[in-house]
Amino acid sequence: xxxxxxxxxxxxxxxxxxxxxxxxxxxxxxxxxxxxxxxxxxxxxxxxxxxxxxxxxxxxxxxxxxxxxxxxxxxxxxxxxxxxxxxxxxxxxxxxxxxxxxxxxxxxxxxxx
Amino acid sequence: xxxxxxxxxxxxxxxxxxxxxxxxxxxxxxxxxxxxxxxxxxxxxxxxxxxxxxxxxxxxxxxxxxxxxxxxxxxxxxxxxxxxxxxxxxxxxxxxxxxxxxxxxxxxxxxxx
Numbered sequence: 001x002x003x004x005x006x007x008x009x010x011x012x013x014x015x016x017x018x019x020x021x022x023x024x025x026x027x028x029x030x031x032x033x034x035x036x037x038x039x040x041x042x043x044x045x046x047x048x049x050x051x052x053x054x055x056x057x058x059x060x061x062x063x064x065x066x067x068x069x070x071x072x073x074x075x076x077x078x079x080x081x082x083x084x085x086x087x088x089x090x091x092x093x094x095x096x097x098x099x100x101x102x103x104x105x106x107x108x109x110x111x112x113x
Numbered sequence: 114x115x116x117x118x119x120x121x122x123x124x125x126x127x128x129x130x131x132x133x134x135x136x137x138x139x140x141x142x143x144x145x146x147x148x149x150x151x152x153x154x155x156x157x158x159x160x161x162x163x164x165x166x167x168x169x170x171x172x173x174x175x176x177x178x179x180x181x182x183x184x185x186x187x188x189x190x191x192x193x194x195x196x197x198x199x200x201x202x203x204x205x206x207x208x209x210x211x212x213x214x215x216x217x218x219x220x221x222x223x224x225x226x
Contacts, residue, residue: 041219099207
């Protein structure tokens with residue numbers, strides 16, 4: 001059972017364009033929603049994260065939009081660059097005394113020059 | 114700080130063989146975990162630990178064993194390797210509470226023939 005559903009599976013964007021990756025979840029016990037970025041041959045690394053009491057968080061060119069009622073959140077990459085080409089994973093964690101990450105299936109982003 | 118280190122980087126096993134994947138961190142993190150990454154399935158939690166002497170199962174624990182005798186080390190044991198365990202394995206660590214960044218190691222690519 002996939003608790004965090006991610007789309008699209010792959011995405012091609014022109015340099016300077018906006019990349020949008022969407023995730024949806026079912027479990028309302030999730031209370032922390034990070035995005036991880038993974039380059040080929042490397043481990044994932046935290047990119048940006050949000051808690052459900054905030055509808056939007058922006059860090060540089062990266063923005064998370066969060067819709068608690070719809071149980072959806074998305075990553076927007078503004079002015080996409082070839083260096084942003086990577087696999088992006090959304091994730092969610094349960095509240096309380098644990099830090100277990102439940103990942104989406106990943107989106108392979110290619111930014112064409 | 115070395116962060117999270119994993120050895121080996123690559124390993125080929127025959128069906129039925131056993132082996133141990135090593136993971137170590139030097140950040141004094143209480144929480145450590147093992148994930149496997151398979152195409153189209155994202156990262157799935159195998160086992161995790163909230164401190165020395167304490168371990169618990171994740172989503173896909175069958176065929177794997179873990180122990181945590183020190184804060185720094187969290188080895189993953191494959192008891193009798195099967196082709197279905199061909200995957201990339203990542204170890205991660207963080208402070209013990211939801212919302213803290215998880216730091217991932219570089220991964221071990223395992224092939225079982």
